[in-house]
Amino acid sequence: MGTFPNNFIWGAATAAYQIEGGSRIDGRGACIWDDFCDGPDNCVGATGEVACDHYHRLEEDIELMKQLGLKAYRLSASWSRVLPDGRGPVNQAGLDFYDRLVDGLKDAGIEPLVTAYHWDLPSTLQKELGGWAHADLPQIFADYASVLFDRLGDRVAYWLTINEPWCIVDGGYFHGIHAPGISDVPLGYRVGHNLLRGHAYAAARYRASINGTGQISLAINGGSRRPASDEVADVEAAERAMQNFAGWFADPAHYGDYPAVMRQRLGDLLPDFSTEDRLLLTGSMDYLALNYYTSDVIQSAPGNGAMELEVVAQPKLEHTEMDWPIVPQGLRRFLCWMSKRYPSLPVYVTENGAAMADVPDEAGYVDDQDRIAYLRDHLAAASDAVADGVDLRGYFAWTLMDNLEWSLGFSKRFGLIRCDFGTLKRTIKASGHWYANVIRAGGLEPTEIETGVVQ
Ligand code: IFM
Numbered sequence: 504m505g506t507f508p509n510n511f512i513w514g515a516a517t518a519a520y521q522i523e524g525g526s527r528i529d530g531r532g533a534c535i536w537d538d539f540c541d542g543p544d545n546c547v548g549a550t551g552e553v554a555c556d557h558y559h560r561l562e563e564d565i566e567l568m569k570q571l572g573l574k575a576y577r578l579s580a581s582w583s584r585v586l587p588d589g590r591g592p593v594n595q596a597g598l599d600f601y602d603r604l605v606d607g608l609k610d611a612g613i614e615p616l617v618t619a620y621h622w623d624l625p626s627t628l629q630k631e632l633g634g635w636a637h638a639d640l641p642q643i644f645a646d647y648a649s650v651l652f653d654r655l656g657d658r659v660a661y662w663l664t665i666n667e668p669w670c671i672v673d674g675g676y677f678h679g680i681h682a683p684g685i686s687d688v689p690l691g692y693r694v695g696h697n698l699l700r701g702h703a704y705a706a707a708r709y710r711a712s713i714n715g716t717g718q719i720s721l722a723i724n725g726g727s728r729r730p731a732s733d734e735v736a737d738v739e740a741a742e743r744a745m746q747n748f749a750g751w752f753a754d755p756a757h758y759g760d761y762p763a764v765m766r767q768r769l770g771d772l773l774p775d776f777s778t779e780d781r782l783l784l785t786g787s788m789d790y791l792a793l794n795y796y797t798s799d800v801i802q803s804a805p806g807n808g809a810m811e812l813e814v815v816a817q818p819k820l821e822h823t824e825m826d827w828p829i830v831p832q833g834l835r836r837f838l839c840w841m842s843k844r845y846p847s848l849p850v851y852v853t854e855n856g857a858a859m860a861d862v863p864d865e866a867g868y869v870d871d872q873d874r875i876a877y878l879r880d881h882l883a884a885a886s887d888a889v890a891d892g893v894d895l896r897g898y899f900a901w902t903l904m905d906n907l908e909w910s911l912g913f914s915k916r917f918g919l920i921r922c923d924f925g926t927l928k929r930t931i932k933a934s935g936h937w938y939a940n941v942i943r944a945g946g947l948e949p950t951e952i953e954t955g956v957v958q
Pocket of ligand 1: 518521667794854901908
């Protein structure tokens with residue numbers, strides 16, 4: 504088993520809507536998740552109005568990051584906190600919050616990685632323009648991102664434009680289970696297209712800006728797609744599934760267009776990029792930012808959808824509270840597949856973690872050995888990928904603290920730190936202490952690797 508390179512960046516990640524709260528104060532405008540969670544059946548009764556109240560507790564939270572020994576922290580900015588209507592005048596109080604956060608992190612020796620858009624579109628843009636379906640959204644997004652680059656870019660060296668465009672389309676536009684709650688497949692592909700254009704425009708603006716000396720990318724969620732058998736049809740179906748999943752967004756952001764198999768099979772559902780858009784997209788990722796939770800097994804299924812495949816259940820594997828099979832070696836395969844298809848880009852795992860059925864003791868302490876096992880086995884798989892030649896430079900655990908898991912409200916806990924949503928008290932879990940040791944040691948102890956399972 505391999506180890507991790509020197510200067511490996513050990514981090515943890517969060518997102519604005521999931522932790523900040525303070526949704527109606529200091530000039531913040533509403534976002535589509537505020538609206539979505541107002542719908543009685545959408546977020547199991549939860550809203551982001553308070554969440555972890557990070558907006559009022561950022562000093563305390565940075566102190567906790569220091570206790571974990573984090574080298575980096577991935578945060579996202581709330582667009583409607585910075586620009587309440589999505590465009591127009593800047594809300595200085597909102598921008599000041601991120602300025603203080605970045606300063607606090609730098610003072611603590613923690614490298615900030617800032618995501619400009621983690622799903623919380625300003626409501627006004629949804630109501631007035633129809634959100635990301637509108638052809639002008641990419642430019643409006645780039646204008647917003649530039650406000651962040653100008654104000655924070657002197658201290659922030661790592662940027663992500665957009666988090667998980669696949670999830671935005673799949674949850675928000677194919678299945679209607681995420682904001683804005685629409686089920687319209689052709690519209691979803693248009694939205695995906697505009698997300699890619701928005702990423703490209705923002706990346707170009709960053710690189711042209713005075714602060715544009717760092718690295719910028721977009722976070723792609725994915726996993727491996729293993730064939731159910733050695734049959735050629737299954738092997739080809741699994742490869743199609745990979746290209747249709749991670750390749751959907753990574754191919755355009757690296758090569759300037761969708762994978763050929765998507766063009767062939769989806770036809771008119773995929774809009775064309777203009778020549779200018781292709782040029783801006785090509786090479787628009789300075790690094791691969793990969794979010795990983797689980798992997799699928801795929802078999803060929805002639806006639807089943809455009810991709811003619813189906814997912815085979817993996818009942819023998821343990822599942823997390825999200826009902827996602829636990830497949831550590833899928834991370835290794837995913838990292839290898841991505842770095843082969845998009846060579847010469849450094850790789851960061853920008854999210855990885857597990858929702859578990861945490862049971863706190865009376866003091867709020869959680870002895871989450873199941874989460875430790877998940878993280879340990881995934882880190883072992885990541886170190887295998889390093890040994891395979893993947894240029895892996897960092898890993899961000901999802902997530903720093905329990906938070907609002909979107910339409911599942913506060914019912915799913917992924918945190919290294921427990922947040923009591925009644926009192927807002929934070930308590931570092933066993934997994935947080937364990938991760939602090941990993942960071943201190945620069946990797947897993949050999950004895951821990953030996954206990955890892957292989958899937
Ligand atoms: O909580 C989410 C995060 O916002 C995006 N990636 C997946 C996580 C777990 O579902």
